[in-house]
Amino acid sequence: MLLKLDFADETPIYMQIRNQIVLGIANGELIPGEKLPPIRTLAAETGVNTMTVNKSYQLLKQEGYLITDRRLGAMINPARVPEQHPPLTEHPALKLLISELYVDGISKEELLAACSKLYDELNKGE
Amino acid sequence: MLLKLDFADETPIYMQIRNQIVLGIANGELIPGEKLPPIRTLAAETGVNTMTVNKSYQLLKQEGYLITDRRLGAMINPARVPEQHPPLTEHPALKLLISELYVDGISKEELLAACSKLYDELNKGE
Amino acid sequence: MLLKLDFADETPIYMQIRNQIVLGIANGELIPGEKLPPIRTLAAETGVNTMTVNKSYQLLKQEGYLITDRRLGAMINPARVPEQHPPLTEHPALKLLISELYVDGISKEELLAACSKLYDELNKGE
Amino acid sequence: MLLKLDFADETPIYMQIRNQIVLGIANGELIPGEKLPPIRTLAAETGVNTMTVNKSYQLLKQEGYLITDRRLGAMINPARVPEQHPPLTEHPALKLLISELYVDGISKEELLAACSKLYDELNKGE
DNA sequence: GTGGTCTAGACCACG
DNA sequence: GTGGTCTAGACCACC
Numbered sequence: 001m002l003l004k005l006d007f008a009d010e011t012p013i014y015m016q017i018r019n020q021i022v023l024g025i026a027n028g029e030l031i032p033g034e035k036l037p038p039i040r041t042l043a044a045e046t047g048v049n050t051m052t053v054n055k056s057y058q059l060l061k062q063e064g065y066l067i068t069d070r071r072l073g074a075m076i077n078p079a080r081v082p083e084q085h086p087p088l089t090e091h092p093a094l095k096l097l098i099s100e101l102y103v104d105g106i107s108k109e110e111l112l113a114a115c116s117k118l119y120d121e122l123n124k125g126e
Numbered sequence: 127m128l129l130k131l132d133f134a135d136e137t138p139i140y141m142q143i144r145n146q147i148v149l150g151i152a153n154g155e156l157i158p159g160e161k162l163p164p165i166r167t168l169a170a171e172t173g174v175n176t177m178t179v180n181k182s183y184q185l186l187k188q189e190g191y192l193i194t195d196r197r198l199g200a201m202i203n204p205a206r207v208p209e210q211h212p213p214l215t216e217h218p219a220l221k222l223l224i225s226e227l228y229v230d231g232i233s234k235e236e237l238l239a240a241c242s243k244l245y246d247e248l249n250k251g252e
Numbered sequence: 253m254l255l256k257l258d259f260a261d262e263t264p265i266y267m268q269i270r271n272q273i274v275l276g277i278a279n280g281e282l283i284p285g286e287k288l289p290p291i292r293t294l295a296a297e298t299g300v301n302t303m304t305v306n307k308s309y310q311l312l313k314q315e316g317y318l319i320t321d322r323r324l325g326a327m328i329n330p331a332r333v334p335e336q337h338p339p340l341t342e343h344p345a346l347k348l349l350i351s352e353l354y355v356d357g358i359s360k361e362e363l364l365a366a367c368s369k370l371y372d373e374l375n376k377g378e
Numbered sequence: 379m380l381l382k383l384d385f386a387d388e389t390p391i392y393m394q395i396r397n398q399i400v401l402g403i404a405n406g407e408l409i410p411g412e413k414l415p416p417i418r419t420l421a422a423e424t425g426v427n428t429m430t431v432n433k434s435y436q437l438l439k440q441e442g443y444l445i446t447d448r449r450l451g452a453m454i455n456p457a458r459v460p461e462q463h464p465p466l467t468e469h470p471a472l473k474l475l476i477s478e479l480y481v482d483g484i485s486k487e488e489l490l491a492a493c494s495k496l497y498d499e500l501n502k503g504e
Numbered sequence: 505g506t507g508g509t510c511t512a513g514a515c516c517a518c519g
Numbered sequence: 520g521t522g523g524t525c526t527a528g529a530c531c532a533c534c
Contacts (some may be wrong), residue, residue, distance in 0.1 A: 007448050007450075008445040008446065008447060008448075012448070012518060012519090013448055013449075013519075014518080014519085019222055022222070022225055022226060022229065023222060023225050025225075025229055026224075026225030026226070026228050026229050027225070048449075048519085049449075049519050051518095051519065052518080055518090065229075080229070082229070082230040082231040083230050085232065087240075088227070088232065088236060088237065088239075088240035089240050089243050091240070093223060094223060094240065094241070094244065095149070095244055096145055096148065096149060097219060097220060097223065098152075098241060098244045098245055098248070099148055099149050099151075099152030099153070099248060100148060100152070101211075101214070102245060102248045102249070103148065103151055103152050103191075103206075104208040104209050104211060105208040106211065106214065108242065108246075110214060111241055111245060112238055112241060112242060113214075114214035114215050114217070114220065115220070115224060115237055115238060115241050116234065116238060117215050118215055118220065118221055118224045119228060119234045119237060120234075121215075122224070122225060122228045123228070136517095138523080138524060138525090139524080139525080140524080140525090164505075164506065164507080165506080165507065165508095166505090166506085166507095174525085174526095175525060175526050175527070175528095176507095176526095176528095177524095177525070177526075177527090178524080178525065180507075180508080180509095181525095183507085188440070193260040194260065194506085194507065195259045195260060196259050196260075196264070196265055196506085196507085196533070196534070197259060197265075197300075197301075197506090197533095197534060198259075198506085198534095199505085199506055199507075200506090200507080264533060264534090265534075266533080266534090271474055274474070274477055274478060274481065275473070275474060275477050277477075277481055278476075278477030278478070278480050278481050279477070300534085303533095303534070304534060307533090307534095317481075332481070334481070334482040334483040335482050337479075337482060337484065339492075340479070340488060340489065340491075340492035341496055343492070345471075345475060346492065346493070346496065347401070347496055348397055348401060349471060349472060349475065350404075350496045350497055350500070351400055351401050351403075351404030351405070351500060352400060352404070353463075353466070354404050354497060354500045355400065355404050355458075356460040356461050357460040358463065358466065360494065360497045360498075362466060363466065363493055363497060364490055365466075366465075366466035366467050366469070366472065367472070367476060367490060367493050368490060369467050370467055370472065370473055370476045371476055371486045372486075374476070374477060374480045375480070388532095390508080390509060390510090391510075392509080392510090416520075416521060416522080417521080417522065417523095418520090418521085426510085426511090427510060427511050427512070427513095428511095428512090428513095428522095429509095429510070429511075430510060430511085432523080432524095433509085433510095435522085446521085446522065448518070448519070448521085448522085449518090449521090451520085451521055451522070452522080
């Protein structure tokens, strides 16, 4: 799996790494139990400070996406417990996003079609 | 319209103000052409510095949500030109959001139902 | 002559009025000796405060574009003495403008063609 | 690169800084990828508040002249996408400028010669 | 009265 | 050490 980082982007680098790994898990590119590269390796490959990669791994671990085994290093959590969600209609980010799209003239059909398509693209291997 | 700010939240205050106004526009609470409170008033009401509110207004203006009529002050842009969107299926934030929800076990039906409901709630006045 | 003002524009209204009158003089729409509408009339027509129009007229008078006769009101100065210019190559605004266009990839030919065309369009009646 | 600010000038300081950097890019004094001084340094050197310099950088970033690499700070955007221009003959500032010069008796030849010279002086290093 | 600009500090997130 | 955010107060241009 290849990480694409944009150092000029406003989202922090550690968050970009975290996001890409989450995306990788969702679309099946990273499978539960798969080993992730050691922090130093990933840092060297991406030209990022080890501390930054470390922060990403810590965050992913805290969110349950990752587990670290002392002997094997980091791997995708094979037994993740999904987070408890309040009703989706209260999800602040989703609400804001849909509001922005609505104001930009996106129709309901377009929105639902895109959501459906994006969802279907996930984990094609299933 | 009442703004609710959370000073403990990590999202910057100026961004919270911006977000709430965008939400207000989307759900019809703020109508195009409507006058917004002067920077100083809003600052006093929310207990925030004028510079912070100023920053929000600047951002909203830059995004086209707001205009400042030199005679009357700030108002919701009555003739906003919607932003050009690349296909929604390439929208990074939407993609990430759906991925996170998917990994958390949200079903496609739940997702679409929530999006549909959120969309329908917007601009009830229409 | 019709003034088009944009109250949301960042350039002050009095300056917009001044600019449009200068443009009118340059393109021959306003001819030397021509009477300008009284301040109050212009203010009413454009929906602007009389003080604002007054400021425009004062500025134009100070720049020599306008003279006011107590009996006849304001008119385009029929005997304007052109301002003394330092060498054009030192003109700060021109320098900045050309720099911006250059950085935006405008070729020298495009620039000169546009300048030539714009110049030729002025005072067609001559 | 040395910035010359005129505190008596009516153009805002942050805009003067912005203008000088744009000029520097155009004439080749600042090359794409070159690192700019940190906000604090530039503020100290010019005797201006950090917030003011910050505002300049924000503006330059928004205009695409500058990027801030999260690791290295601010630098001249090495991959700037030129802005889309409507036909130059519709450029309001250029139109106004030429009109003013025309009314001041500048001949077409003088104008074109100056534009040509100014353009040729840009980016001598090329 | 309106927004726009600026100052002199301070704190924080990021790398 | 870097930019990003915020405060408390001030002054100014514009209308």
